[in-house]
Amino acid sequence: WQCxxxxxxxxxxxxxxxxxxxxxGLTGSGKTSLLSQLCSESxxxxxxxxxxxxxxxxxxxxxxxxKELGGADNIRKYWSRYYQGSQGVIFVLDSASSEDDLExxxxxxxxxxxxPQLCTLPFLILANxxxxxxxxxxxxx
Numbered sequence: 001w002q003c004x005x006x007x008x009x010x011x012x013x014x015x016x017x018x019x020x021x022x023x024x025g026l027t028g029s030g031k032t033s034l035l036s037q038l039c040s041e042s043x044x045x046x047x048x049x050x051x052x053x054x055x056x057x058x059x060x061x062x063x064x065x066x067k068e069l070g071g072a073d074n075i076r077k078y079w080s081r082y083y084q085g086s087q088g089v090i091f092v093l094d095s096a097s098s099e100d101d102l103e104x105x106x107x108x109x110x111x112x113x114x115x116p117q118l119c120t121l122p123f124l125i126l127a128n129x130x131x132x133x134x135x136x137x138x139x140x141x
Contacts, residue, residue, distance in 0.1 A: 019063070022067050023069065023090040089112060
């Protein structure tokens with residue numbers, strides 16, 4: 001009976017847990033490219049996000065619902081409106097950017113780290129564009 005039940009009475013696999021993440025960083029840091037790569041989408045014709053977009057990134061044991069927020073000056077002031085319900089943060093920075101842009105990214109990161117809705121969440125900080133000649137090392141970033 002147990003063998004028969006194991007072979008014939010299989011139900012659908014249990015649903016994978018879903019986690020809601022927010023992905024932030026300055027314009028051009030590579031947020032959209034990163035998510036496109038994780039979703040196995042074409043990297044051609046990628047356009048900077050204006051506003052926000054949501055992508056479901058499937059993994060074997062979980063699904064990450066990633067809310068990508070545009071990084072332009074006029075959009076960053078609205079980031080905090082999209083933080084509610086987040087269970088983790090991905091912060092992407094361009095490691096080959098100018099000193100001024102790195103300083104701006106540092107300020108935005110510190111602001112996010114101190115935000116009441118994010119300060120207790122796990123943060124993943126990605127130093128993108130490591131393939132560029134001007135890229136800084138992890139220690140420099």
